[in-house]
Each structure stands twice: as structure tokens, then as C-alpha cells.
Amino acid sequence: MARIKNEELTIPLLSEVTCPHCWEVFSPQDVLFISDHNNLLGDARLGEDARLRFLPTRFNRRCQPLDPIGHVSHDMACPNCHLLLPKQMIENKCRFLSILGAPASGKSYFLGSMIWQTRKVLLRDFGYSFTDAHPQFNKVVISYEDALFLNPKRDQRLPVGELIPKTQFTGNLLFNEINQDGRPVRLPQPFLFEYRVPDPAGKTRTRLMCLYDNAGESFLAGSEDASAFETTRHLANSSALFFVFDPLQDARFADALEEVAPGASRFGLPFPVQHRQEIILREASVRIRRFLSMRNDEKHKNPLVVVVGKYDVWWKLFPEAKNLDWLRNSRAKTNDSPDPQATPGVNLSAINRLSANLRTLLFRLCPDMVGTAEFFAEQVIFLPVSALGFACKEHSERGGDPNLVRPRDIDPFQVELPLIWYLTRSRTKSTDSDEEQED
Ligand SMILES: Nc1nc2c(ncn2[C@@H]2O[C@H](COP(=O)(O)OP(=O)(O)OP(=O)(O)O)[C@@H](O)[C@H]2O)c(=O)[nH]1
Ligand SMILES: [Mg+2]
Ligand SMILES: [Zn+2]
Structure with a gap:
């Protein structure tokens, strides 16, 4: 499974992140992404109307994660509760x-x-x-x-x-x-x-x-x-x-x-x-x-x-x-x-x-x-x-x-x-x- 490595990132990540919703501690590399696409809906934690959460396996040349139908995703989610995780959370204490x-x-x-x-x-x-x-x-x-x-x-x-x-x-x-x-x-x-x-x-x-x-x-x-x-x-x-x-x-x-x-x-x-x-x-x-x-x-x-x-x-x-x-x-x-x-x-x-x-x-x-x-x-x-x-x-x-x-x-x-x-x-x-x- 292709994960982004820390050295490939221009902004250094924290070694671990605490979710502000559920307080689970995890590595930034386990962060899920949220599909931007209206047709990709359904999540086990958040219900059928929530946008799809996924662990990215494909990235474009700018290291941006792609959802299962190839669209770039921007928003991140906690791997435990699946709620929105602002990007700053993985970069700053x-x-x-x-x-x-x-x-x-x-x-x-x-x-x-x-x-x-x-x-x-x-x-x-x-x-x-x-x-x-x-x-x-x-x-x-x-x-x-x-x-x-x-x-x-x-x-x-x-x-x-x-x-x-x-x-x-x-x-x-x-x-x-x-x-x-x-x-x-x-x-x-x-x-x-x-x-x-x-x-x-x-x-x-x-x-x-x-x-x-x-x-x-x-x-x-x-x-x-x-x-x-x-x-x-x-x-x-x-x-x-x-x-x-x-x-x-x-x-x-x-x-x-x-x-x-x-x-x-x-x-x-x-x-x-x-x-x-x-x-x-x-x-x-x-x-x-x-x-x-x-x-x-x-x-x-x-x-x-x-x-x-x-x-x-x-x-x-x-x-x-x-x-x-x-x-x-x-x-x-x-x-x-x-x-x-x-x-x-x-x-x-x-x-x-x-x-x-x-x-x-x-x-x-x-x-x-x-x-x-x-x-x-x-x-x-x-x-x-x-x-x-x-x-x-x-x-x-x-x-x-x-x-x-x-x-x-x-x-x-x-x-x-x-x-x-x-x-x-x-x-x-x-x-x-x-x-x-x-x-
Ligand atoms: N005189 C004065 N009254 C205050 C002050 N701060 C709050 N109050 C009063 O105290 C009441 C309760 O304040 P809240 O902030 O709603 O109390 P809370 O602790 O959030 O209460 P819950 O939401 O029920 O847990 C308010 O309705 C105000 O009338 C203050 O600085 N001075
Ligand atoms: Mg109150
Ligand atoms: Zn969480």
C-alpha cells in the first residue's frame, strides 16, 4: 500500500496526533481522506449521507490523494471516529x-x-x-x-x-x-x-x-x-x-x-x-x-x-x-x-x-x-x-x-x-x- 513518507512532504508532520473529537492518538500516516465527490457517499461511523472516508493508496504528481474514482481529496478525517480533522492538526502541536x-x-x-x-x-x-x-x-x-x-x-x-x-x-x-x-x-x-x-x-x-x-x-x-x-x-x-x-x-x-x-x-x-x-x-x-x-x-x-x-x-x-x-x-x-x-x-x-x-x-x-x-x-x-x-x-x-x-x-x-x-x-x-x- 502506497503511503506518503515523511521525507516526501514539504511540511514536517508530528510523530503522533490526538484527535480533537475522540482523543484517539494515531500516526499522521493513518489519517483518512474525505472524498470531495458527491457520488461517493456512505460511512460506517457517520451514516449513509456522509461523504466516503478512505485510506489513500493513489496520489497525483503533487502528492495529493486520489479517491476511488480518481478525484483529488482535500479534507482529512480521524481514523477512529471519521470526523473532520483540520490539516493543521497533523502539522502543529x-x-x-x-x-x-x-x-x-x-x-x-x-x-x-x-x-x-x-x-x-x-x-x-x-x-x-x-x-x-x-x-x-x-x-x-x-x-x-x-x-x-x-x-x-x-x-x-x-x-x-x-x-x-x-x-x-x-x-x-x-x-x-x-x-x-x-x-x-x-x-x-x-x-x-x-x-x-x-x-x-x-x-x-x-x-x-x-x-x-x-x-x-x-x-x-x-x-x-x-x-x-x-x-x-x-x-x-x-x-x-x-x-x-x-x-x-x-x-x-x-x-x-x-x-x-x-x-x-x-x-x-x-x-x-x-x-x-x-x-x-x-x-x-x-x-x-x-x-x-x-x-x-x-x-x-x-x-x-x-x-x-x-x-x-x-x-x-x-x-x-x-x-x-x-x-x-x-x-x-x-x-x-x-x-x-x-x-x-x-x-x-x-x-x-x-x-x-x-x-x-x-x-x-x-x-x-x-x-x-x-x-x-x-x-x-x-x-x-x-x-x-x-x-x-x-x-x-x-x-x-x-x-x-x-x-x-x-x-x-x-x-x-x-x-x-x-x-x-x-x-x-x-x-x-x-x-x-x-x-
Ligand atoms: N453578574 C454576572 N453574571 C454572570 C457572569 N457570567 C455569567 N453570569 C450569569 O450566570 C448565568 C449562567 O451562565 P452560563 O455561562 O450560562 O453558565 P454555564 O456554566 O454555562 O451553565 P450550563 O450551560 O447550565 O452548564 C448567566 O445566565 C448569567 O446571568 C458574570 O461575569 N457576571
Ligand atoms: Mg453553558
Ligand atoms: Zn477521532
Whole structure:
């Protein structure tokens, strides 16, 4: 069987690839191609209307694969799940990041707001370009960004909770269904981004980043989501976990907030929800240990970021975080700074101090959550963010309804910090240890 050899390719391939849909690890030479031809339909995994998947045995002179009737094929598919695999996946390293948390903790708002801000801030402040890796993959997250920042009704006051719909654990926008051994399996839609990192030698490295948006219910033990185990398997492949903790769902935290800001704890929750969030984190850690065959007392090596969301509501309990400018070591700043070689990113020791202070607050109010996080991961970092910023607060201070927001006023607060922290940390770590650069 004729396979393309690595030395025949102008672009070097990775030695192994992880599928962003099913997380199967395989060699790029096993990648399937998808026929471009309308008459070649039918696939064992994806049904009779899907285009034919095939392992190419014939190529034209430009090394392009030919389908069984001799047409050139362009798109690739995973050899296991047969779902579309963007070409960059076989050429560039991909980092998986998982967002987890209770229902209504703010995961989808955080994701949409973080991606919007990251697109802007990474290029402007840090010189990284950050874009969609494939037009078909990111439709849902783009719809979140549109709802928050490009809303056609951006000048009207809209109910805060209705901008982004609750994430469902069924439906076809967030899932792809495949047939595995005669059984339907739902796999979550990956969101794929490509970012280019300038290195000191003036070369550029391209990396991919993959994220998912799960419904909070999929993280609950004994979940009503029948595919919960499969749809959250990305947790085990993640380079970092972002646990979105909603302090307003914790009665002890809400009581403390009531003392410093009477009435505030009712904001930010469109309906009364309360989930024991440390139980969700523990369930995630059980799944990860099982997937990775880790010992029960073994700590996870990858960092866990506890993203303490809705800071706009509870900021009075932690006012020191409101002025965070000093955290950034941006390109703009380093150009004027006495040390032009200073690597753009965030000031890691300043972040560690901020995290330690927030940990102290959380440890006082909800020690079980802090304990669960630290029992699970070697490195835990606590960061305050707000996907919406202070728009609702300012409106309510002027006597308006705190549950209404004018999308035009949304101005996220440090929502990109977890991602920038992760990128800065990976970069610093790989430089320190002289390993191959990670980010
Ligand atoms: N005040 C405030 N409220 C927020 C913020 N982010 C989210 N919310 C509120 O929290 C609610 C839940 O947010 P979602 O992002 O839908 O929560 P989720 O974790 O994705 O929930 P599921 O999809 O059910 O798992 C939203 O309806 C908003 O009203 C924020 O930064 N500030
Ligand atoms: Mg959601
Ligand atoms: Zn796959």
C-alpha cells in the first residue's frame, strides 16, 4: 500500500496526533481522506449521507490523494471516529484546555468572553496572533461572542441571563454523533484556535488550542446525560483545567457578601441554583484518575485554575483585585521598559500573590472547595474574573434593574487572565527546563 513518507512532504508532520473529537492518538500516516465527490457517499461511523472516508493508496504528481474514482481529496478525517480533522492538526502541536463547573456557574459566558478578549489582547499586548483554526469548528463560540459583543440589540437593556442560552447536553450544534460498535456515541464539538508565537530568534511557531463547552450536568455524578463519561473525556487530555467556581452558588460565600454588600448576592443568578461545587470537582478528578490510571493519592501534574467568576458581584469581598494593571508585562510596556528583553506575558509572581490572597478568602468561606482542588492537582491557582465586567453594577447603582444589561456596556474584567497565565507559564517552564518550547 502506497503511503506518503515523511521525507516526501514539504511540511514536517508530528510523530503522533490526538484527535480533537475522540482523543484517539494515531500516526499522521493513518489519517483518512474525505472524498470531495458527491457520488461517493456512505460511512460506517457517520451514516449513509456522509461523504466516503478512505485510506489513500493513489496520489497525483503533487502528492495529493486520489479517491476511488480518481478525484483529488482535500479534507482529512480521524481514523477512529471519521470526523473532520483540520490539516493543521497533523502539522502543529495542539494544547487541550478543559472548562468545567456546575450548571449556571458561568462557563459559557466565560468561554465566549475569554475568546473575544484573547483575540484582541494577545495580538495587541503580546504579539501573538490568535485566530480560528477552521471555519466549521467554532460556530458556537462565535455565536457566544456575537451575543455578548456584537449583539444587534446592543443598545437595548436585555436580561443578563438570556444573552447566551443554557448549554444543552443533547442537540446537534454542540455534539457530533458517531456509530461505535453499533451504539450511538455523542462527542462534544471541539473549538479549535491557531496561535502564532514569536520566538527570540525571530521565527514563528504555530500552535493549536482546543476547548469544549459542556453542560454543567455532564460533570455531575450520576448525571442525566447518558454520554457524560464520553463527553467529558477531554478532561484527561487537558494541559490545564479551568474550574469555573461560582461563589454566588455557595451559601457561605453569599452570606459573607451580604454583610459587606446587602442585596448583592442575588445578582448574577437568573434563577435560584445551588450546586455543591466541590462535589463536581471531585467527580471530575475521579474521572481523570480513571482515564489516566492514576493512583488515588497521586496528584495531577497539570495545573488547575480555579476561575472565580462573576467578580462584578462579589468584588467588595476582595477589592484588591480591582486594579490589576500591574499583572501584565505586555509588549507595549516592555518596549518602554528598561528591560526590552522581558518576555511579554503576565507577571507570574504577582499572579501567585494575587492567587494566594484569593485562596485565603476562599479557604475561610468554602474550605472544602480549596481542599478538593489542592488534593487533586500539584499546582492550583485562584483567579477572579468577570465575563461581563461592571456594566450591571453601574446600571443598578443608578437605580436600574441589576438583571438587565446593555451589551454595548459589557467590558470584561480580566477574563483572559487564566489563558494568558497558562501560555506564559508554559513558555517560562519550557525555557527554564530547556525542554522543547511548549507554547
Ligand atoms: N453578574 C454576572 N453574571 C454572570 C457572569 N457570567 C455569567 N453570569 C450569569 O450566570 C448565568 C449562567 O451562565 P452560563 O455561562 O450560562 O453558565 P454555564 O456554566 O454555562 O451553565 P450550563 O450551560 O447550565 O452548564 C448567566 O445566565 C448569567 O446571568 C458574570 O461575569 N457576571
Ligand atoms: Mg453553558
Ligand atoms: Zn477521532
